Amino acid sequence: MGSSIPEIHLSSGQGGRRMPVVGFGTAADPPVGPEVVKKAVLQAIVVGYRHFDTAALYNSERPLGEAIKEAIEKGVIQSREELFITSKLWCSDAHPQTVLPAINKTLQNLGVGYLDLYLIHWPVSSKGIAEYPIKKEDFEAMDFKGVWEAMEETQNQGFTKAIGVSNFSCKKLQTILSTAKITPAVNQVEVNPCWQQKKLRDFCKDHGILVVAYGPLGSVGTFYGTNRVMESGVLKEIAKAKGKSVAQVALRWGYEQGIGIIVKSYNQERMKQNLEIFDWELSEEDANKIGEISQARGCLGMDYTSEYGPYKSIAELWDGEL
Template identity: 65%
Template sequence: MKMKKKVSIPEAPLGSTGKPIPLVGFGTAQFPFGAATEVVKESVVHAIEVGYRHFDTAAIYQSEQPLGEAIAEALRLGPIKSRNELFITSKLWLGHAHRQLVLPALQTSLKNLGLEYIDLYLIHFPGSLKPGTGFPFNKEDIVPLDYEAVWEAMEECQNLGLTKSIGVSNFACKKLERLLATAKIPPAVNQVELNPVWQQKKLRDFCQEKGIHITAYSPLGAKGTRWGTNRVMECQVLKEIANARGKSVAQVIFSFF
């Protein structure tokens, strides 16, 4: 049997109550959402075998179920002995960003994952859609986000023990300030697009000052996706550094973080 080399991934502390977050995570979004669920499952099992412990999903990705199946498979096969060895993040979709829909949305995510709790629950975007709206959506479906009420419901999810930590995604400084003004539990994490050509210094400084951990998505720029760009992997400066150091552009980018 072919041996799989296992890597060890450093962690960062998360707030006062949360579990430490492994600094390298494995994304499970496939576009169109819900496509290739078997690939997601197989990839996650393999990722666990080689040492990944942090997995990122979202209600809208429709990858919660294959991720949950992969976790069950990994427990059965043995690379992990307990679910507690993993760090699982999921996200509240905009159509559920209403006070009364937050807890049921998390309960649905937990059912999809087959888990009793997740480690991190994020508000996916600083916005809201008419209750129950999915993806894609129309402009007319967009409604104002009630920051205070939705965050209160997120806090309730943490207090109930259904998630160890709560946070946000795609929030700029002003939106974080608005949330922090009434939050009893400050967001532990802000997951945003971050890479060498989109460094977000102001946001990073703000989050550092407030003790909010930043998770970067699209660190390589997400070439070939509908929303991403080639600008990161094709960046001339990064290519020159990579050539000079005898490394790949991707390796140079990861040393930036």
């Protein structure tokens, strides 16, 4: 790959896939126009990002695809093979019979022949059209076995090199693992110094599943998020002593935990700073201090609970991992 970002081996997937440890997230909150997304992705490729995270829901697949095409035409990268592209299956398509049509539509939007990683976005299905928030009466329990079999088929047919999940608790992962022929390569979840997910990370490690962190800086946005990471006294103190930004300390912590990290910034200077985390390290004392930060989930997932759906409360959605 054309940058100095370290890569992590995925334990399942075709041909020993390796994923750049830092990925560029394209979910803008509040939403932005396609031209803004395209421009940001082009800048990110120039800066050195090679892993891009999108989803059917984000409306960023098409502009991401256009940016990739332009980057190749301009010679910034030689081919699509230099990139690692992740997309996600939305709840309205999380039914056994709609998974293959959904990934085909994603590939069409992106203008590529395959994905590197395809994830189930949330552990819930819905009726109706792709929308967020989902109408409370449209929630349905996911047929985990049937949907995962269809996900396996996307890999078997070469539409994606690897498959995984997002926002899955230990218990829900166990349900997938109980019938899976292909182990999920990744579980993309909220992880940061203020929500460290030790239990889930240990579970995933034991089963060869790579944890990839979204919200590594707290993701303050319209729908969810917390400023606890960026306002953390502990992180500020370490950052000051190290001559780094709070964001860099939080991202370095994630990297040292052996997980993947999805960063989101459309600001070119911050895009660069978010990659400047590999030539220094946290001391044992720093790591211990971060380990003692009080913990709270930022993305509660309230919008995925419903009196009509499988999860009536956030405790049921996360199986008590709160």
